[in-house]
Amino acid sequence: MVRIRSTMPSRAVQLASVTGMMGVKVIPRAARVYIGCALLGAGASVLPALRPGAATPWATVALLTALYALCELPARCRLLGRALGGSVPMGTGSFFPVLLAAALLLPPAAAALTAVPGSLLARVEEPPAAPRRAWRAAATALATWAAAQAAGALDCARALGHGHDAPDFPYALLPAGAAALTFCLALTALDGGIRATAGGLPPRAAWRGLLGRALAPHAVHGLAGLMMAVLWRSTYGPVSALFVLLPMYISCWVFAQYHRERAAHQATIRALVQAVDIKDRYTRGHSERVGHASVLIARELGMAEDRLDVVRFAGILHDVGKLGVPTRVLRKDGPLTPEERRVIELHPEYGHEMVRGIGFLGEARAAILHHHERMDGSGYPYGLHGDEIPEFARVVAVADAFDAMTSTRSYSRARPVPTAVAELERCAGSQFDARMVAALVRALDRHGWQPAVTADETTPAGPTGGNVPPPRGAHAARRPEAPGTRPRERA
C-alpha cells in the first residue's frame, strides 16, 4: 500500500532550518541584533586563517570553497538548474558533506572560511535577501568552525591518513561522527535562536523537534563527508572525492521532485472534485467543507494522524460518483421522478467504481460507497445498519448532512449552526451514529465552524437526503445556465 505521508525525518525541514526565518517579511530588532552577533562570531572564527603567518592550506581552501559555491549555484541560477534536469530548486543544505569534509581536512578557521561564499551565493526563497544571506553565511561558518574544532580535538588529521598511509578505520568514524554531531547541534541551536527572535516564538517552541529531525540527515552527511576527506587525502586526490557528492546530489534532486509530485497529486485530487463541480455547480466548495468537517469529527474521536488524511479524502471525494449521473438529472429544477431518483441514488456506487484503483485511499473507498447508509438500515445502496456501516462512512454522513444544512442553497438560506446541530441530534440513532454527532458537537464547541470555502450554493438537501435533491418540492429560484458556455467562470 502506498503511503504518501512522509515518515522519514524530513529533509525539507532540515533544509528550511538553515534559512531559519521562514515567512518573516520584516526582520525584528531582536533578530537584527542576533544576526549581528552571529556575524561577529563568524568573523572572529574566520579571522585566524587570514592573519599573516597562519599556515592556511590555501589550495585546499580554494578548491573546497569553489566546490561548495559551485554546488549551491544551480539552485540559484534558473537556466543552469533547468539544464541539470528540472526547474525544481533544491534547498540549501544539500551539500553539507562538502562543509563536513572541509571541517575534517582543514583547521577550524580555514574550514569556516569555505562555508562563506557558497552560503552567500545560494538561493534565497523570499525577500529580504541580504539579511537572510548574511545570516546563513554566519550560521554555516560558525557550525563548520565548531565541527572542525571537534574533529581536531579527536586527532582527525592522523586518522584520515595521507597519501600511501591508509586511514585509521574504524577510529576515523569517531572524529567524523563528532564533527557531524557538532555541526548538527550548532546549526540547530543557532536556528532555534533565529526562530525565537525573528519568528517571535517562545524559546521552547522554537527548538522543539528541530534536533530530532536533523540528526539522521546529518549522520548521512557526516559519512559522505568522511569519505570525501579520506579520498581527498589519498593518492587519488580531490578528483575522486567529487564522486561522493553525486549520489547526494541526486538524492536531493529526487527529493525535490518528490515534493513537486506530491503537490501535483493534491492538485489531481482537487481536479477530481472540480470535475464534479463542472456537472453540478451547486456543490461548489461542499466537498472541501465536508472533508474539513470529517477531519474535525475524526480528530475528536482520537484517530491517528494518517487516518485523518484518509478521512479528509473520504470527505472531499464522497460525491465523486455524481460524475456518473447524467447532468440533466443533476441540474433538474423540478421534482424528480422515481426513475431519476433511482439514478441519483446510484452515485455512491459510481464513486466507488471510480476510486477503486487509487490504492492509498484505503478506507475512504468504503466511505464513498456507504455514505448514504442510515443507522436504521433504510439508507442506500446496501441498506446496512448500525455497526455494519464502515466507521468512515458514518463520519462522512454526519459531515455531509451538517454542511448541506449550514450552507445557502439556491432557494433557501443557510440554517444557523445551532439549528443544524439540533436537527442532527434529533436524527442521531435513527439516521446518524450518535457517537459521530456528539463528536461533531464537541469539535464545534472547541473550534467553531468557519467554512473555509466561500462557495455559497449546494444542492437542496436536508438531513433526510444527505446531499441529494429531495423527491419533490424543490423550487429552484433560477435555472442553471447553458452548460459549458463560460468555462472560465468555473475556475
Place this chain on the structure above:
Amino acid sequence: MRPGSVTVGAVHGAALLLSLTGFASTLWYGVDEPGNALAFGTLIVLGELARWGAAPGVGAPPVREAPGGREPAPLAAAGALAYALLGASAGTATTHGVLQIVAVVVAAGLAGIVPHIARGRGPGPDHLARRVLTVGFAALCFQPLYNSGAVVEHLGQGPAYALFLVLLLALTALCDAVLAALVLRARTGFPYGPLLRDELSALLGIGSAVGATGTVMALGVAAAGLWALPVLAVPLLLTQVSFRRYAAVRTVNRQTIASLARATEIAGCTPPGHARRVAALSAAVGRELGLSGAELAVLEHAALMHDIGQLSLVDPVAGGATALLPTEEQRRIALLGGEVVRRTGVPEAVAVVVERQADPYREQPLPARIVRTVNAYDDLAGGEKAGAALDALERLRLGTARDHHPDVVECLARVLARGGAAGVTSVATG
C-alpha cells in the same frame, strides 16, 4: 517464433554461459582474496534484499515510469560494479580475475533474490542477464589490464587512475544502455534510436548515482580498505529511499489520473476502456514516430484525459464518439477538457495537447495530432471488430487533407498491423 526472440535468446544465452564459466573456473581454481569476495558478496546480497519490488501495476494505465527510476537494486548494482573495478585493497594489489567477479556477483545476486522469488516478485531474466553482462564487460575492461600491472605502471595510483575508472564507467554505462535498448527493441519492436536515447537519458537519474558510488567504492576500498563499503553504502541507501518515495507518490498520482480518465466512462460519455485504449495506442504510435520518454509521458497523460471535456455536456454524446461531431463542437469540448486538465497539476504541455486535439493537423503539435488520429480511430473502429478497423483506417486516410496528418495515419496503420499497442506495458515495467 517472434521476431525478436533470437536477440533475447542470444543475450540470455551469453549471460548464462558467462555465469557457468565463471562458476566452473572459480570452483576449479579456488577463490583469490576470499575476504574481499565475501565482503562484496555480502554487500550485493544486502542490496538485493533491499530491492524495491517494482510490483506490476495492476489496473494502472500504461503510463511510462519515471526515467531513471528503473534500477530496482541500486546498492547491489553499485557493489557489483565496485567489485569489477576493484584494483587495490588498502594499498595492496588484488589478483581476482574476471571469471571470479562474475561468479561472485551471480552467486550473491541469486542468494539475494531468493526471498523475492519466494514472494513471487523476483526480477525478470532480462534484468539478471543485463547485470551479468554489464559487470562482465566492466571487469573485462579493467581486470586484465590491472592484473598485468599495466594500469599502475602507466597511470600510477593518482588522479589519473581515478579518471581511468571514470572512463571505464562511462563505457560500461554505454554498454548497459545499448544492451537494454537491444532487449527492449527485440521485445517490443519499437525503433532502436529513441529506445537508446531513453536508456541514455535514464542514466542521468539513479544510473549515475549507481555508477558514481560503484567507482567511489572501488577507490575507497583501495584507499581505506573494506571499511569504505558500509560508509559509502549509507548515502546510496538514502538515494534509494528518496527514489522509492518518489516512485510511490508517482504511482499514486498515476492512479488518480487514471480514475479521472475513467470518470468519462462511468458518466456514460465514452465506451468502457476507451481512454486506456487510446492512451496505449497513442504511446505506441508516438514511440514509432520517435518521441522520447518525457514526450511520451505527456502524450499518454493527454490521451488518458482527452475526453474529460465531455463531462460538462448536459447530454452525453451518442456513444461518446467525439470524432463524429461537427468540428466546432469538437473544439469546444477540447477547450473544456483543457480547462480541467490545467487544474490537475500535470505538466502544462498535457493541457495544451488536450486543448488542441480537435484542431486541423497543420496547426497542431505532434502529440495532439497523434491523440486526434488515434481517438478518431478508436471511435470509428468501435472496439475490437476486425472489419471496422480497416474501414476506420480508410476513413482516416480520406481525412488526411485537413484533419489527420498522413504520417501519423500511416504510422498508426503500421502499429496496428504489428498487433496494436501490445508491448507498450512491457516498456513501463522494463
